[in-house]
Amino acid sequence: MSISIRVGMAEYKAAKSPATLITLGLGSCVGVVLYDSFAKIGGLAHVMLPDSNLSSKKDYNPGKFADTAIDALMQEMSKLGANERHIISKIAGGAQMFQIKSENNIMQIGKRNVEAVRTKLSKVNIKIVAEDVEGNYGRTIEFFCETGELTVKTIGHGIRIL
Amino acid sequence: MYTDFEIDALKEIGNIGAGNAATALSTLLSKKIIIKVPQIKIIPFDEVSKSVGGPEKLVVGIFMRITGDIDGNILIIIPEKDAYNLTETLLSKEKDGDLDFSDMEKSALLELGNIVGSSYVVALSDLTKLSLKVSVPSLAFDMAGAIISFPLSLYGYMGDTAFLIDTEFTEGLDGTKLHYFLIPDDESLKLLLKAIGVNTIEHIDPSGNGGV
Numbered sequence: 502m503s504i505s506i507r508v509g510m511a512e513y514k515a516a517k518s519p520a521t522l523i524t525l526g527l528g529s530c531v532g533v534v535l536y537d538s539f540a541k542i543g544g545l546a547h548v549m550l551p552d553s554n555l556s557s558k559k560d561y562n563p564g565k566f567a568d569t570a571i572d573a574l575m576q577e578m579s580k581l582g583a584n585e586r587h588i589i590s591k592i593a594g595g596a597q598m599f600q601i602k603s604e605n606n607i608m609q610i611g612k613r614n615v616e617a618v619r620t621k622l623s624k625v626n627i628k629i630v631a632e633d634v635e636g637n638y639g640r641t642i643e644f645f646c647e648t649g650e651l652t653v654k655t656i657g658h659g660i661r662i663l
Numbered sequence: 664m665y666t667d668f669e670i671d672a673l674k675e676i677g678n679i680g681a682g683n684a685a686t687a688l689s690t691l692l693s694k695k696i697i698i699k700v701p702q703i704k705i706i707p708f709d710e711v712s713k714s715v716g717g718p719e720k721l722v723v724g725i726f727m728r729i730t731g732d733i734d735g736n737i738l739i740i741i742p743e744k745d746a747y748n749l750t751e752t753l754l755s756k757e758k759d760g761d762l763d764f765s766d767m768e769k770s771a772l773l774e775l776g777n778i779v780g781s782s783y784v785v786a787l788s789d790l791t792k793l794s795l796k797v798s799v800p801s802l803a804f805d806m807a808g809a810i811i812s813f814p815l816s817l818y819g820y821m822g823d824t825a826f827l828i829d830t831e832f833t834e835g836l837d838g839t840k841l842h843y844f845l846i847p848d849d850e851s852l853k854l855l856l857k858a859i860g861v862n863t864i865e866h867i868d869p870s871g872n873g874g875v
Contacts (some may be wrong), residue, residue, distance in 0.1 A: 509708075509709035510707075510812065510815075511706040511708060511709075511819065511823070512707045512709075521688030525717075525718040525719050525806070525808055526712065526718035526719055526806040526807060526808020526809045526812070527808070527809060527812070528778075528805075528808065528810060528811075528812040529809075529812055529813045529816055530812050532818065549708070549812070549819045550815045550816055550819045551821065555820050556819075556820050556821060557820055557821055561675040561823075562823055565819045565823075566819075572791075595807065598724070598725040598726075598803045598809055598810055598813050599724075599801035599802075599803055599813065599833055600801050601726065601728060601798055601799070601801045610813065610816055610817070611813075626700065628827070637803070638805055638809070639806040639808065639809025639810065640809070641718075641719060641806065656721060656804075656805055656806060657763065
């Protein structure tokens with residue numbers, strides 16, 4: 502039996518094989534998986550928002566923002582013994598659940614989250630090897646640290662393995 | 664954060680809005696509607712979906728944006744089975760075997776959202792004398808977590824908790840339930856309290872804004 506670790510909104514967790522990391526009901530949020538396949542150490546961050554600079558508080562939780570969650574997650578993984586140079590990434594989520602025309606771009610938070618995650622990952626030289634992003638539906642994702650597989654479950658849009 | 668007095672005032676706002684919305688819903692369905700006392704929830708993001716059955720629970724979400732003197736979001740959450748019941752009542756015919764909703768059924772639910780959403784806001788506007796506009800509703804049929812995360816994520820810039828006024832509507836005979844969430848934007852909460860004459864005790868505000 503492997504342990505299944507739940508990652509809630511704005512959380513980030515790292516784990517070693519044979520554990521699995523799971524996050525339920527991703528909507529506009531983005532699930533960012535980081536993985537060192539040599540050490541079989543995985544990490545999952547449930548990112549809510551693109552940019553920590555817009556936070557009105559200084560002592561924010563780093564797991565909320567794309568630009569800070571990825572750094573924080575990498576640190577957690579390093580603690581378990583992951584090698585930063587081996588880390589690759591898989592991302593899922595960033596949907597726009599409601600189609601509403603709006604004068605500002607807050608409605609497109611999902612898309613902006615995905616862009617911010619991409620920007621941050623390229624800044625720290627982590628390659629995105631697979632992704633299932635945007636669209637207008639929710640996703641539940643589970644990452645298997647043993648195999649490096651990410652399953653993406655949806656309602657009415659099938660199951661995908663990345 | 665908020666005093667008991669402020670929380671009570673917000674509950675009363677919720678009650679007046681919900682009362683008007685319940686009357687409208689009752690007329691629409693020709694059925695008796697019961698509302699619970701609104702609950703003010705200031706909880707971590709992750710716990711919000713628990714109040715509607717967990718993040719993976721299949722629900723219909725109807726979203727509307729409020730703009731004007733104050734800004735905020737309305738989210739109506741209807742559990743899958745209750746949404747089927749409502750479409751049956753609204754369209755006066757039995758739901759076909761299809762698990763998804765037809766365009767006609769979606770449009771009936773959107774209209775329900777429209778009526779409930781705007782009657783709530785009209786009562787709010789009458790009470791507070793604030794000018795408020797409600798957007799066209801939009802519908803999603805998906806996991807509760809995914810649906811709720813969108814209006815909540817906007818709170819992420821302000822802190823680690825969400826603020827919601829949650830009212831449960833129950834249709835008398837079948838026990839069909841729906842949840843009505845009013846999710847005011849952060850600054851709008853203070854304006855809302857001010858509009859009904861509840862002066863928020865001024866916490867130290869370095870920007871000098873928001874003084875009462």
